[in-house]
Amino acid sequence: MPAARDQTGVARCRVVVTGADGMLGGAVVEEFGRHHDVRPMRRAHCDLVDPRCTRDWMLAEAPEIIVHCAAWTDVDGCEGDPERAMRENAFATRNVALAAQRCEARLCYISSDYVFDGRKEGAYVEEDEPAPLNVYGRSKRAGETHVLRYVPRSWVVRTSWLFGPGGNNFVATMVDLVRRKDAVRVVHDQVGSPTYTRDLAGALRTLVQSEIYGIYHVTNSGTCSWYELARAISHCLKAPCRVQPCRSEEYPRPAARPANSVLEGRYARWSGLPTLRPWHEALTAYMEQLR
């Protein structure tokens, strides 16, 4: 029997999404759900650090594609508990990779700009050597290595500075702060590309329809500092709050952050995948949706 197709003619697949209750996982469930048969996987179904549970759950669902969004994303928390970070981000990812291998599923793993140390002049490209500065980055890099080792039909998608509905993120925090405060100080010496989870979910769907496996950098277009992002949020809200720049040293945190988080998505571009819109357009869309 020929495969069922969605309204655009794409074959419907059975897709498991891990971390389905998370910020990106929720957007992926929504986006993929319009085109595919989606099985959201939540911690309540299975803790991914349990290899047997992960394998058995995946075997029962028999996915053709797994989008692995689950991770312990508390960067400072990871710094304080490296063993838990490795268990939840590296070992759990190995469990997912081995389960994908067993099910003969293709695997899309979400990774991070934090695999780089941020010392490069200019944007990071897919061939750049990872050198994480912090525990979270090391645990995400270890996850990448497991995926690439165990699942030849896999995509490793590095993204950065996510914002969107249903999660703790800088934009949501800043919306709250600029509404309540007269002034806020925000670091100006870390640059990156803010990325809307809905735009990323759309790009992931296009990517997994391809058979072009490997590492990809996917973010909204353009770059800014956290300070510039905070100013754009304040401007969008027409808030009277004064947003002032400061340096990272003035705002010490347990985990070091890369100064340069800018990812260039040249492999996606060379593969003919659409470029994501500028981050400020995506920010406006998200802010409108917040109202």
Ligand SMILES: NC(=O)c1ccc[n+]([C@@H]2O[C@H](COP(=O)([O-])OP(=O)(O)OC[C@H]3O[C@@H](n4cnc5c(N)ncnc54)[C@H](OP(=O)(O)O)[C@@H]3O)[C@@H](O)[C@H]2O)c1
């Ligand atoms: N946020 C960013 O700015 C950013 C930037 C670059 C890359 N990324 C990557 O993008 C992905 C999604 O990030 P996000 O911000 O959307 O994450 P999130 O909102 O923190 O959601 C992560 C989800 O994964 C679940 N999870 C974690 N460990 C699990 C386990 N052992 N078993 C089952 N479920 C588990 C969490 O459940 P609990 O709530 O129960 O723990 C949560 O629902 C992650 O891989 C992250 O590393 C994020």
